[in-house]
Amino acid sequence: MSESSRIPQAWALLQQCLHARLQVCPAEGDAESQGVEVQRGLVIYVCALYVCFFKGANKELLPKMVNILLNVKLSETENGKHVSILDLPGNVLIIPQATLGGRVKGRNMQYHFNSGKEEGLELYSQFVTLCEKELAANSKCAEAGVVVEHGTYGNRQVLQLDTNGPYTHLIEF
Numbered sequence: 001m002s003e004s005s006r007i008p009q010a011w012a013l014l015q016q017c018l019h020a021r022l023q024v025c026p027a028e029g030d031a032e033s034q035g036v037e038v039q040r041g042l043v044i045y046v047c048a049l050y051v052c053f054f055k056g057a058n059k060e061l062l063p064k065m066v067n068i069l070l071n072v073k074l075s076e077t078e079n080g081k082h083v084s085i086l087d088l089p090g091n092v093l094i095i096p097q098a099t100l101g102g103r104v105k106g107r108n109m110q111y112h113f114n115s116g117k118e119e120g121l122e123l124y125s126q127f128v129t130l131c132e133k134e135l136a137a138n139s140k141c142a143e144a145g146v147v148v149e150h151g152t153y154g155n156r157q158v159l160q161l162d163t164n165g166p167y168t169h170l171i172e173f
Helices: 061-071 117-137 139-144
Strands: 011-025 034-047 091-097 103-105 108-110 148-150 158-162 168-172
Touching: 011 061, 011 091, 034 117, 034 148, 061 117, 091 117, 117 139, 117 148
Parallel strands: 034 091, 091 148
Antiparallel strands: 011 034, 011 158, 011 168, 103 108
């Protein structure tokens, strides 16, 4: 099967950010909403909510995804040069998204190609852990105190995003 006709196992969407805040738990009763936030860095949307990765995705794909997503040169330095988030160094916010796996059928969206909830949660958790380990092992990131924050799998979440341009990229795996 040619590269252009292969069926993707997973999708990720990358967006550079100047600041991002993600509400991970809504306000309930007297309790205020809870959120995570990052300063300058990268937002990674992975196909998750009730499902994470397309059927067929497996644990062996995760290190490849993390390597590509954290090393792709999308972040712009002050002098206009594009570098990876590891070389910037910058923070990472990971947001689970079911909608990346949707298909239009008539006037409705359907998500039949996504994997199951339990499998998706396991893969999402491992993806987050691998991203955390990769940034912690990078000397520039460790020295700069960069962080990896992430959304809550299976919950609807509210995102506030400041960016220096709609510089969004879809990457298929």
